[in-house]
Amino acid sequence: MRMGEMVRRTGVNERLLRYYEEQGLLAPERLPSGYRVYSDADVETVRRIRTLLAAGLPTATIAQVLPCVRDDGSGLAPVCPDLVAQLRGERERIRHAIKDLQASQGMLDTIIAAGPVDGTNRQAA
DNA sequence: ATTCTGACA
């Protein structure tokens, strides 16, 4: 499939698909015309990229991870033992990020709990 | 009509 279908099937826009390729996350074939040709596997790869990106992993790390996972029906199995150590580090980072978000949530809860007392002074900053 | 590369009010 070419760019257009890839965009429809992944929900990721053209700009981003080219960017992922630039970052070494995808390596679609090329037609003599220069047009990119994506495979079904690439569609799945983009799904993984989106997930890893959402987890906050830098594209550089994702580029290392993608070629090191075997797709065994149930999920993703690590293939590079050395990389597992780095992933443990990422997991720690995510753990801390969750902690910070919970602190933010707590702050908002406190503000919300205080609730609007009355409409007086609306204009004051 | 589609895709491509490069660039930035």
Added chain:
DNA sequence: TGTCAGTA
């Protein structure tokens, strides 16, 4: 990441 340009 969006978007516009100038092509093939």
